[in-house]
Amino acid sequence: MARTARLAVHLAARLRRWTPAILVANVVAQIGIIVTGGAVRLTGSGLGCSTWPECEPGRFTPAFHEATTLHPYIEFGNRTLTGALGVIGLAVLVVMISDTSRTWRYRLLGLVPGLGVIAQAVIGGVVVLLDLHPGWVSLHFGVSGALVAMSLYLLHRSGEGDGAPRVVVPAPTRVLSVVLGALTAVIVVLGVLTTGAGPHSGDAEVGYRLALDPAAMSMAHAAAVWTFLAALAAYLVVLHRAGGGHTDGMFRARRAAWLLVAITFAQGAIGYVQYFTGLPILLVGLHMLGAGLLIAGATRVFLTTRIR
Structure with missing residues (x-):
């Protein structure tokens, strides 16, 4: 266990060298999910995947057949970027929470991107299950906007002190x-x-x-x-x-x-x-x-x- 803990600490320290790049990637991806979510909305692909969290019953990817349109792939692409955001959110958490040179108030900010991805995944599921209810669709976009602001804040704070x-x-x-x-x-x-x-x-x-x-x-x-x-x-x-x-x-x-x-x-x-x-x-x-x-x-x- 001690060896595993030391290895985890070592890997976190190496990953922290990439903190600015990870935080920039987080901002870019948060804005990117607005664009892909917009593509879903603009092309009427909100129900391209008929269920959630799977795309089709028994499948996490779209099923290809002669009658397949682009809608399932547009919706699946948006869900895939959500998964990428989850990976980035995990990286943000690791580099921030493991930085013992900073205060706990700063380090706990690393939770925000990951919690945001979870919230967006749940809201997205509700949107699908409620057949694109406009209130939930609007909330989906609103949360994305808030996450863009918070992600910019994380990037800015990483370059500041804790005074x-x-x-x-x-x-x-x-x-x-x-x-x-x-x-x-x-x-x-x-x-x-x-x-x-x-x-x-x-x-x-x-x-x-x-x-x-x-x-x-x-x-x-x-x-x-x-x-x-x-x-x-x-x-x-x-x-x-x-x-x-x-x-x-x-x-x-x-x-x-x-x-x-x-x-x-x-x-x-x-x-x-x-x-x-x-x-x-x-x-x-x-x-x-x-x-x-x-x-x-x-x-x-x-x-x-x-x-x-």
Whole structure:
């Protein structure tokens, strides 16, 4: 037993050399699962696998036959990425919980990705068993968004110390960073509701899954985006008028803010183009990718307002 324990400690120590790469992979995979989940929804493949956790009764993989469509393989691909996320989540747990140089508060954060994968697997099973109930489909996406934010937080924290955080931006800017985070959540929720009210709700037989006016939801979503842009502009003005422009903390805060500007404008452009071109599937899929990047960008802005 002692030899096995020593071997486990040795392997964990070697794996910790890859901590930054593992945490980056976790962020990428969490955003990737949004994209593959979007592909499932956009192609109406939510019931491509008829049961859960198996794909077909007695099989964990799709059954190939003459009448096979792409739907089972799209759904199976999304489930496969969930499995990959589970492996990454296990690696995150090992490298973080075994790092005895850090506090327990930091080390326990390593549980988050794995617990998130378990929660998403259960929600995905409920979605299938309830024939793509729109409420559960929306929850599926919401949890993915939260996991993107938490994964970005883990990556950021791994490069910090364990001391108390110290704010490096003016107080109004710190408040605006919180407002930006809240508005990001509003934008994502309204985006999910807009999709659920439109033709890409995930059900090939029903034109919508939520009894909402798609045009009204689109306008509400756009209004939230414009409000977000106004708050982001105010954040940049206050940030650039502040002193300390050459310190590392202010430089990182400004760089994160301008990156969020780029993501927001790209996401807004895609949103308007898809709206006026009849919601082509490819653009809607890119918009979902943009949602994941927007969540990560807004989280990064908040985190760069303080240092440890």
